[in-house]
Amino acid sequence: MTHMKIPLSAPDISSAEIEAVVEVLRSSRLSLGPKLEEFEHAVAIYTGAPNAIGVSSGTAGLHLCMLAFGIRPGDEIILPSFTFVAAANAIRYVGANPVFVDIDPVTLNIDAERAEAAITNKTKAIVAVHTFGYPADMDALLTIARRHGLLLIEDACEAIGAEFRGQKVGALGDAGVFAFYPNKQITTGEGGMIVTRDSAFAKKIRTLRNQGRYETDEWFQHSELGFNYRLSEVHCALGIAQMRRIESMLMARETVARAYHQLLDNCADVVLPPTSVPHGRVSWFAYVIRLHERFTRGQRDSVLKHFASAEIGCGRYFAPIHMQPSYEAWRHSCFLPVTESVSERTLALPFFNKLAQTDVQRICDVLLEACAL
Ligand SMILES: Cc1ncc(COP(=O)(O)O)c(C=O)c1O
Numbered sequence: 001m002t003h004m005k006i007p008l009s010a011p012d013i014s015s016a017e018i019e020a021v022v023e024v025l026r027s028s029r030l031s032l033g034p035k036l037e038e039f040e041h042a043v044a045i046y047t048g049a050p051n052a053i054g055v056s057s058g059t060a061g062l063h064l065c066m067l068a069f070g071i072r073p074g075d076e077i078i079l080p081s082f083t084f085v086a087a088a089n090a091i092r093y094v095g096a097n098p099v100f101v102d103i104d105p106v107t108l109n110i111d112a113e114r115a116e117a118a119i120t121n122k123t124k125a126i127v128a129v130h131t132f133g134y135p136a137d138m139d140a141l142l143t144i145a146r147r148h149g150l151l152l153i154e155d156a157c158e159a160i161g162a163e164f165r166g167q168k169v170g171a172l173g174d175a176g177v178f179a180f181y182p183n184k185q186i187t188t189g190e191g192g193m194i195v196t197r198d199s200a201f202a203k204k205i206r207t208l209r210n211q212g213r214y215e216t217d218e219w220f221q222h223s224e225l226g227f228n229y230r231l232s233e234v235h236c237a238l239g240i241a242q243m244r245r246i247e248s249m250l251m252a253r254e255t256v257a258r259a260y261h262q263l264l265d266n267c268a269d270v271v272l273p274p275t276s277v278p279h280g281r282v283s284w285f286a287y288v289i290r291l292h293e294r295f296t297r298g299q300r301d302s303v304l305k306h307f308a309s310a311e312i313g314c315g316r317y318f319a320p321i322h323m324q325p326s327y328e329a330w331r332h333s334c335f336l337p338v339t340e341s342v343s344e345r346t347l348a349l350p351f352f353n354k355l356a357q358t359d360v361q362r363i364c365d366v367l368l369e370a371c372a373l
Pocket of ligand 1: 056057060083084086087129179191192
C-alpha cells in the first residue's frame with residue numbers, strides 16, 4: 001500500500017500491549033492457553049453475553065455461525081449489500097444463498113421492512129450488520145425474526161461497544177460476531193469473537209474452531225469435521241490489553257468524529273454521518289461522509305484522487321457486494337436503489353484514535369478544495 005502522510009486508519013498500540021505480547025512470547029505458551037480464556041471472559045463481561053468464543057477472524061466467526069446453526073445448501077439468508085463482503089461469503093461457504101436487501105438512507109443499516117418483504121419459505125436467517133458502528137434497528141429485526149421463526153445473526157464486526165436500548169450489540173440476537181483487524185475499534189492484528197447466550201451453540205462453535213474436537217476428546221481425536229480457526233495466545237494478549245482501555249479508545253474516536261462534524265457541519269457539499277441514533281450508542285468505526293446528490297460517481301472518484309495526491313488516505317466505503325465481480329450471478333436479481341445511490345457518493349475520511357485536530361483541519365481543507373474543482 002502507498003505510504004500516506006495521513007493514513008486512513010491506524011491501530012492504537014501502547015506499551016501495555018507491547019509488554020503483554022512480550023510476556024506471552026517469554027512464557028512459551030503460544031496457543032490454547034490462559035490468555036484465550038481471559039480474552040473471551042473480558043468480551044463476555046463487556047458485552048453481557050454469557051458465552052464468548054475467540055476465533056481467527058471475523059469471517060471465520062461468521063462461517064462458524066452458519067455451520068453451527070445448520071445453514072445448508074439452498075437456504076436463503078437475508079443481509080444488506082452495503083457492507084463488507086465477509087458475511088455474504090460465509091453464507092456461500094456453506095452453499096446457501098445470500099439475499100440482498102436495501103438500506104435505510106440515514107443509518108445505512110438494513111431496512112427492516114424490506115428485509116421482511118424478502119422472506120420466502122427458504123429463508124433461515126437475517127444477518128443484521130451494525131454498519132460503521134451504528135446499531136441496526138434491533139427492535140424491528142428481532143420482531144420480524146421471531147414472527148417468521150428465523151435466526152438473527154449480528155455482524156457486529158464494526159461495532160464493538162455500540163448499544164441498542166442500553167444493551168451492547170452482538171448479544172441481542174441468536175449470535176453476534178466481532179472482528180479485530182487493525183482498523184477496528186480494538187485490534188488483535190487479525191482475530192474475531194463470537195458471542196451468544198446459547199451455551200449449546202457455544203459448545204458447538206468451540207468444537208468446530210478446533211478441528212472438530214470435543215472438549216472431552218483425547219488429543220488427536222476428532223469427533224466431527226472441523227477447522228483450525230483458533231486464536232493464538234499472542235493475539236489474545238493484545239486483545240486483553242485493548243479491552244482494558246476500550247472505553248477510553250471509544251471516547252477518543254468520538255472526539256475525532258465531533259471534530260469532523262464541527263468543521264464540516266455547514267458545508268453544503270457533504271452529508272455527514274449522524275452524531276447519534278435514537279435508542280442507541282454509536283461505536284465510531286469509521287467517519288464516512290457522502291457527497292451531495294449533485295455529485296456524480298466520477299466526481300467522487302476525482303475527490304478520492306485529490307486526496308491520494310495530497311497523500312491522505314481516503315476510501316470508498318462500501319462498493320456494494322452485489323456489484324463485486326465475485327457476485328455477478330446475484331446482480332440481476334437485485335433492486336437496491338438506496339445502496340447504489342449511497343455507495344456512489346461515499347468517502348471514508350482518515351479516522352483513528354490519535355488523529356490530531358490539525359490533521360482533521362487539513363483533511364477538511366483538502367475535501368473542500370476537491371469539492372470546488
Ligand atoms: C462488517 C464486517 N463484517 C465482517 C468483517 C470480517 O472480519 P475479518 O476481516 O476479521 O475477517 C469485517 C471486517 O473487515 C467487517 O467490516
